[in-house]
Amino acid sequence: MATIVETPKPLTTADFKGRVDPDWCPGCGDFGVLAAVQKALVELQIPNHQIVTVSGIGCSSNFPGFIETYGMHTLHGRSLPVATGVKMANHELTVLVTGGDGDGFGIGGNHFTHTIRKNVDLTYIVMDNQIYGLTTGQTSPTSRLGMKTKSAPYGNIESPINPITMALAAGATFVARGFSGEQKHLTDLLKQAIQHKGFSFIDVFSPCVTYNKDNTFQWFRPRVKKLEDDASYDASHWLAAIEKSTLWGDEIPIGKFFERTDLPSLHEAEPVTQHGTMVSRPEHIDPAAAQAFIDELM
């Protein structure tokens, strides 16, 4: 029988369309993030089956259902350790992690720091809307001081965290901020993040049109300034990145704050994965090694 060699057709956005349409509110910032992720994957031409999209719980964590890749919709706050496990077992997979600010910086805050520290080669995309949406509008770790929410009807008295500064301080090797309203810019950031070898973090302003009346598309649009438009900005300079990350107000920088490529990612530093993925290893261990383990006990 003749073998038919088919030239694989280039992947298009349609190939990454999920089985169901997003159930986000009309106008939600997350639509823009989904579109940008799909576009980035098309531009990078990564086959669907080689991608695992992992999320926690929340509006934005419904993401894996809306994109055609292998997906894991896990527990609230736990996407990063699950994704780390996936990557460690099969480092040939492209691992994307999606979620919100409550999921990532609230309940999952501990994992955020430690996944950064481990420099796991995955891309963490936070759709940051500065509010808890799916639970109908409570204060989140990034809600601004004074913001009125259902859980702080008289105004938030706790300071928000700065995810960019935090990621930099924890030692992230790729730190960026995007805006759902800046599609092309976000797509480009995502491509760089996915190609980065190590932990890449993108905090994306993804306005909640239902519960956050403060940080809307209209509020962000005049404020966001692309770091890429500033020719003097050097994203390899950590202290400069820290300084930029603290800017908030009339001018809010978006773009790539920082990237370093000199540190190995976790699976690159791990000797056990040097000869292939864990999942491709034989089930039984080497008999000589096994015998040595027994001999040690004799």
Next chain:
Amino acid sequence: MSHTFTIGIGGAAGQGVATPGDIFAKIFSRRGLHLNAYNAYQSIIRGGHTFLMIRTGPEPVTNMGDSLDLLIPLNQDTMDRHLGLLRAGGACIYNADTIKPGQAAQGVQLCPLPVSTLADITRNKVAQNTLAMGAALSMMGIGFNALESVIVEQFGRKAASVAEENIAVARAGYDYATKNFKPFAYSLPIVDTKYAVLSGNTALAMGGAAAGVKFYCAYPMSPSTGVLHWFAANGRKAGIMVRQVEDEIGVVNMTIGAAQAGVRAMCATSGGGFALMSEALGLSAMAEIPIVVIDCQRAGPSTGVPTKTEQGDLWQMLGAAFGDYPRVIAAPLDIGDCFTLIPEIFNIVDKFQVPGLVLCDLLLSEGRLSVDPKILDFAPPIDRGEMITSPNGHAEGGYKRYLITESGVSPRAIPGVPGYTHVVSSDEHDEDGVLISDMYTNATKRRAMMEKRMRKEAGIAAAVPPPRLQGPKDADVTLIGWGSTQGVIEEARAQLAQQGITANQLQIRWIVPLHGEAILDQLRNAKRTIIVENNYSGQFARYLRSETSFVADGHIRKYDGEPFMPHHIVEAVREQLAGDTQLSVPAHEIMV
């Protein structure tokens, strides 16, 4: 059990109790003798009181026993606490310079060593330990060569001079004892077999390696940390990825991630860590991702007594995570079983795509036992169940991860296989993985998916053997235990037999599924049933009652942090047979 010989070595943490313990263990196992060791200690790095018991003999030694033949107190405190444990014919070897003997029982030989005249104590800080070891071996009738070769191994790695110096000190103790002390009446035989000596934690880890675990991760927590230590030291040699994670929530979720990517993945913790893992067990069950989680129980609640044993986590495990889901729970019966159980439980969890929980305890985790190296089988059968790892078979797009089947098991494709993309979810989902939790709630589908998952329980029950009564069919008393009490109950039965009381034993290894009908069947003709367990409330008794309506006649419970000794059970059985009580709580006489 035939003749055994028990040594107790005690001192403050940091005084060097472990080294003589290791040396004795090696000497005994190389003589072809069985041994069982248990270290009673505290959560302290320096100071406190550590007491190691090593019991040896030509036949399997299933527990620490009731008394001592030899006591080596490294400080006055140990002398004061434990001299009373020596039985007639026993001996106490101690440093005459620093320790005053107490009142020993009739027939106990006190053996003072003039340590400062026998060794240069300014040079060798542990001279008293080494002298005592030498003296002990002389009195046991074991030639000096056995000790010499083990000392070379133990200290040779440091420097030849260290070994030489210790050999000289040991020799001085040996010769002094030969001249001045009476040898033990029972001399330990030499048997032509060789045993491996290992802790339960090492056995659990090696069992994992044998089962094909490729990913292990943990957060340090006593008494489970030894499992992590074995994997960390040997993972690279065995081709196993080992990670220390920020907390137990991360641990179990990372385990689930690795398992979803297609490898066998395992983690171990103790009760507190297991509590943190609880939610994710539901994820494992709902997303149908098989993992194995080991809980090495310690005395709770809360931080509890971190260095003490208990069987107090049963109900935590039975109720871990909310909602109904199929799970497997097994409790290893001894240290050898810690090894054997892991490949067995992995085959079940892989086949049925459920979480598997191993209920171990500190007694096994940190105890040491001699086992026939044959049971350490590194090539056991491995059945990964219905896994799709290559694109053969299904057509593109038609794959349903949660296909409704008669068995409840749906073929599992792992990420990376073309044509099988799907989403696994903690939310309720349809056959194809699409969520039916939020926008598309659907009572009919929800019911179908619940029933699909729960149908696995029937298959799991069929895959697990029911427990069998051990000992005479017709007995005065039937002792029911679970997990680590197998050995001590066995010896208590032998002691009862000597006193004219026949006892048989039903020991539970598979806790879920329980096989209630088979248990009732076995207990139908029992004259008197007594449940023995290391907890306050009778957790297993309550579980057995809830599953079978069976109510035992009596209970023996211990929750002081220390394991049962055979005589605790014997005396409790006698008082219950005499009609004095239905609940015995033996007092632990070893003060640690």
